[in-house]
Amino acid sequence: MFSALTFWPDYSSTPAPRVPVAVLVPFFNDLLDELPWWNPAWRVTRISAVEPSGAMVGGSGFDEVTVLGEVGDADPQPFVGRVRLQDDRLVRFQAKIGDVVIEPGSTPAGEPEQDPFAALVRVLMDVRGLRIRDVARGAFLSEATIRCLRGGWSPDPVVARRVAEALDVTPEELLAAAGHDAEPDGPR
Numbered sequence: 001m002f003s004a005l006t007f008w009p010d011y012s013s014t015p016a017p018r019v020p021v022a023v024l025v026p027f028f029n030d031l032l033d034e035l036p037w038w039n040p041a042w043r044v045t046r047i048s049a050v051e052p053s054g055a056m057v058g059g060s061g062f063d064e065v066t067v068l069g070e071v072g073d074a075d076p077q078p079f080v081g082r083v084r085l086q087d088d089r090l091v092r093f094q095a096k097i098g099d100v101v102i103e104p105g106s107t108p109a110g111e112p113e114q115d116p117f118a119a120l121v122r123v124l125m126d127v128r129g130l131r132i133r134d135v136a137r138g139a140f141l142s143e144a145t146i147r148c149l150r151g152g153w154s155p156d157p158v159v160a161r162r163v164a165e166a167l168d169v170t171p172e173e174l175l176a177a178a179g180h181d182a183e184p185d186g187p188r
Helices: 002-006 021-033 116-128 132-139 143-151 157-166 171-177
Strands: 044-052 064-071 077-086 089-097 100-102
Touching: 021 044, 021 064, 021 077, 021 089, 116 132, 116 143, 116 171, 132 143, 132 157, 143 157, 157 171
Parallel strands: none
Antiparallel strands: 044 064, 064 077, 077 089, 089 100
């Protein structure tokens, strides 16, 4: 199975036997079946291509690959799987079916997932040496609001714009990096 994810004849000088990508169908179905809320009636039915989407790691292959295929038989939906590898271990998995992104959660069951905006705000504050008070004053927001954003709350466009300006990045850059749709024409 890992051979099907790491076969890159166009990028490697070492010849390796080609492994059919069809072996990835049960692999992705098994990964999706591990999600407690996944409907097992939804099955990956076809894999059409595997493409590199990460950085080349030495001569051993790419650290992330994108797998294209379909889910469902009667009315197939487009399927895109992203797999991050480290040596021969699966480190991260994400799937997109139609317009819906699916990935394993990072918080315990019963707790909401943190918005990626929170992690990005924490990193930017740490890198710039900014305290909660500094960002709150720069954004004209309360310290409690900044604490909540750092803790995982999802920002509305006005708050996101103010925080971005306080962190000295454009709102579009901050929102895009956090995986949100940028609203360039939103309120200022």
